[in-house]
Amino acid sequence: MAEKARKKHLQFRPHFKTHQSAEIGEWFREAGVSKITVSSVSMAIYFADQNWKDILIAFPVNILEIDEINKLSRNITLHLTVESVEAVHCLKENLVSKINVYIKIDTGYHRTGILPPEVFKIDEILNIISASRNLNLSGFLAHSGNTYNANSEKEIIEIHRNSTRQLSELKSRYISNFPGLRISIGDTPSCSLAENFGDIDEIRPGNFVFYDVMQYFLGSCSMEDIAVAIACPVVAKHADRMEIVLYGGAVHLSKESGTDDKGKEIFGLPVKINDSGWSKPLLYSYVSRISQEHGILQTRPEVFGSIQIGDIIGVLPVHSCLAANLAKQYFGFDGKEISKM
Amino acid sequence: MAEKARKKHLQFRPHFKTHQSAEIGEWFREAGVSKITVSSVSMAIYFADQNWKDILIAFPVNILEIDEINKLSRNITLHLTVESVEAVHCLKENLVSKINVYIKIDTGYHRTGILPPEVFKIDEILNIISASRNLNLSGFLAHSGNTYNANSEKEIIEIHRNSTRQLSELKSRYISNFPGLRISIGDTPSCSLAENFGDIDEIRPGNFVFYDVMQYFLGSCSMEDIAVAIACPVVAKHADRMEIVLYGGAVHLSKESGTDDKGKEIFGLPVKINDSGWSKPLLYSYVSRISQEHGILQTRPEVFGSIQIGDIIGVLPVHSCLAANLAKQYFGFDGKEISKM
Numbered sequence: 001m002a003e004k005a006r007k008k009h010l011q012f013r014p015h016f017k018t019h020q021s022a023e024i025g026e027w028f029r030e031a032g033v034s035k036i037t038v039s040s041v042s043m044a045i046y047f048a049d050q051n052w053k054d055i056l057i058a059f060p061v062n063i064l065e066i067d068e069i070n071k072l073s074r075n076i077t078l079h080l081t082v083e084s085v086e087a088v089h090c091l092k093e094n095l096v097s098k099i100n101v102y103i104k105i106d107t108g109y110h111r112t113g114i115l116p117p118e119v120f121k122i123d124e125i126l127n128i129i130s131a132s133r134n135l136n137l138s139g140f141l142a143h144s145g146n147t148y149n150a151n152s153e154k155e156i157i158e159i160h161r162n163s164t165r166q167l168s169e170l171k172s173r174y175i176s177n178f179p180g181l182r183i184s185i186g187d188t189p190s191c192s193l194a195e196n197f198g199d200i201d202e203i204r205p206g207n208f209v210f211y212d213v214m215q216y217f218l219g220s221c222s223m224e225d226i227a228v229a230i231a232c233p234v235v236a237k238h239a240d241r242m243e244i245v246l247y248g249g250a251v252h253l254s255k256e257s258g259t260d261d262k263g264k265e266i267f268g269l270p271v272k273i274n275d276s277g278w279s280k281p282l283l284y285s286y287v288s289r290i291s292q293e294h295g296i297l298q299t300r301p302e303v304f305g306s307i308q309i310g311d312i313i314g315v316l317p318v319h320s321c322l323a324a325n326l327a328k329q330y331f332g333f334d335g336k337e338i339s340k341m
Numbered sequence: 342m343a344e345k346a347r348k349k350h351l352q353f354r355p356h357f358k359t360h361q362s363a364e365i366g367e368w369f370r371e372a373g374v375s376k377i378t379v380s381s382v383s384m385a386i387y388f389a390d391q392n393w394k395d396i397l398i399a400f401p402v403n404i405l406e407i408d409e410i411n412k413l414s415r416n417i418t419l420h421l422t423v424e425s426v427e428a429v430h431c432l433k434e435n436l437v438s439k440i441n442v443y444i445k446i447d448t449g450y451h452r453t454g455i456l457p458p459e460v461f462k463i464d465e466i467l468n469i470i471s472a473s474r475n476l477n478l479s480g481f482l483a484h485s486g487n488t489y490n491a492n493s494e495k496e497i498i499e500i501h502r503n504s505t506r507q508l509s510e511l512k513s514r515y516i517s518n519f520p521g522l523r524i525s526i527g528d529t530p531s532c533s534l535a536e537n538f539g540d541i542d543e544i545r546p547g548n549f550v551f552y553d554v555m556q557y558f559l560g561s562c563s564m565e566d567i568a569v570a571i572a573c574p575v576v577a578k579h580a581d582r583m584e585i586v587l588y589g590g591a592v593h594l595s596k597e598s599g600t601d602d603k604g605k606e607i608f609g610l611p612v613k614i615n616d617s618g619w620s621k622p623l624l625y626s627y628v629s630r631i632s633q634e635h636g637i638l639q640t641r642p643e644v645f646g647s648i649q650i651g652d653i654i655g656v657l658p659v660h661s662c663l664a665a666n667l668a669k670q671y672f673g674f675d676g677k678e679i680s681k682m
Contacts, residue, residue, distance in 0.1 A: 039634050059576070059634055060586060062576050062588050063651045064651060083577055084650055087650055090650075090651065110582070111586070112586050112635065145632065233403045235402065236428075247400070247401075250595065250663055251663065254591065255595060255596040255663070293380050294453065309404065310405060322596070322633065325592050
């Protein structure tokens with residue numbers, strides 16, 4: 001992804017909420033990354049402590065955390081995300097040092113952000129920013145989360161093109177008054193599949209660090225790209241229904257599910273772990289149900305017979321961000337623990 | 342629940358996986374509880390450190406944790422859950438001190454456990470137990486998780502009756518050879534709604550400590566019984582679609598959803614928090630979508646207008662066990678933090 005950003009002349013500001021790991025952050029540093037994205041003030045504090053000096057919190061600013069924000073902004077270049085006059089006004093009144101803000105634009109996902117036709121809202125926010133000693137405009141930011149509902153790679157590219165076009169129009173409209181403004185996109189499907197980024201200045205993908213089964217279903221990655229598996233002990237077997245009970249439930253994998261090409265609801269795909277990695281997903285096998293600590297692996301005789309109670313099965317998660325957030329620790333294949341927030 | 346158990350002459354062994362709190366555990370101790378249930382070895386260690394002396398780990402034993410099990414069993418009366426000859430055999434070979442085992446029976450949920458007609462399996466396990474110096478039979482244990490799929494209170498009671506009957510038959514069959522054996526049930530819907538427990542010796546409900554929206558939908562509790570809410574800051578408002586964006590997503594509430602009586606998928610119900618508790622759920626309002634950190638509160642004009650950016654909205658969780666597991670801390674209405682694992 002770093003290489004792609006370089007080739008396309010895009011600022012690469014990866015989202016660190018997926019891994020939440022100081023050590024994995026260092027791998028990014030080695031790839032030339034110096035600016036990052038996080039999703040909370042506490043995550044910003046964690047990575048600021050790891051000597052990251054330019055951090056964007058890509059979540060509508062929670063004005064109840066103004067004290068922590070003020071503390072943080074004294075030490076690093078901090079970027080916040082805003083989408084309302086109220087929040088920007090509150091920042092203007094309460095900031096004690098310089099802060100940069102991205103204005104969140106809703107390019108079609110309809111979760112958060114200002115719709116591009118609502119230029120009066122954008123203008124009002126920009127007026128407050130211009131009138132404030134401590135506020136500086138970073139640019140416009142979008143997250144096309146609607147790519148996760150796409151049914152084909154073509155549809156993902158269409159969503160991406162549409163999102164890019166809207167941000168580009170805003171850039172044209174405001175760049176003369178705000179010469180430094182940048183436009184930024186974030187979703188991993190678009191960043192993985194798109195080749196044309198138009199006027200986009202910055203990308204902020206996060207999930208791609210691990211990818212997962214959902215991204216595989218979307219076509220954003222190959223099965224070999226998935227870089228994290230949850231190690232689940234086998235605790236029971238039920239031959240009558242070809243089910244294996246894994247110690248790996250909603251508190252380990254999360255309850256996120258995906259739908260495979262046969263319409264089956266899937267909570268994870270099993271792999272066999274070896275000394276240096278893992279196998280392809282086991283044939284005709286998938287985590288079919290999940291409760292708090294149990295994962296039910298639905299399988300077939302040839303796989304069923306090869307797995308015993310006391311084995312450890314790897315489960316490729318449907319949504320690696322949620323599974324990694326639940327994990328207490330990571331281990332690499334050198335057996336060493338990888339630090340985590 | 343303690344009172345109900347006393348009246349019905351049932352051993353009350355509450356499940357502590359819902360709250361995972363040393364301090365809330367003490368409230369149980371004050372209600373006369375001395376035996377508890379947990380779902381993992383690490384949780385058993387946490388509560389053993391809190392001076393709990395009789396702990397059941399109600400999850401099929403993970404034989405990879407045999408060292409931790411051996412350490413723990415030296416200090417407390419430890420009960421494990423078994424459902425396979427392999428696991429019991431492994432325990433027999435590797436235990437260093439006395440351990441009690443419950444045999445898990447599948448009375449209809451079909452997640453784990455031995456089906457009652459498979460008496461040959463039960464016999465084989467009992468033979469290993471009898472031949473072992475360190476193994477002692479506690480009894481038979483079931484969890485009728487299928488009550489969570491019931492469509493009426495009547496259906497819950499039918500499932501409960503059916504489960505109770507099957508355990509009772511096993512008790513009759515084996516009690517002469519194992520005079521101390523007890524039969525134990527666990528699900529909160531049955532324990533909340535049933536009045537007749539037949540031969541049951543022990544109940545192990547956990548969720549009832551907080552209850553939640555799912556239990557309310559099932560009829561296990563009233564809205565006023567729900568005892569935990571997730572405090573979610575309001576970060577954005579979108580009048581055009583009557584949506585309020587909460588800082589409360591899948592990493593706070595989990596992705597568990599329930600279906601209300603109008604067929605709507607719900608991820609939580611909003612309440613207004615005051616100094617001593619919270620309001621009834623806000624009319625016509627519910628968390629309709631959820632992503633990693635965002636919760637989208639769908640609402641109507643009268644509620645929409647009463648909520649501002651920077652407010653804190655309480656969200657009654659759909660599944661309190663998962664939301665509490667994700668929570669970093671609890672606060673009581675005296676403002677004090679309540680300790681958590």
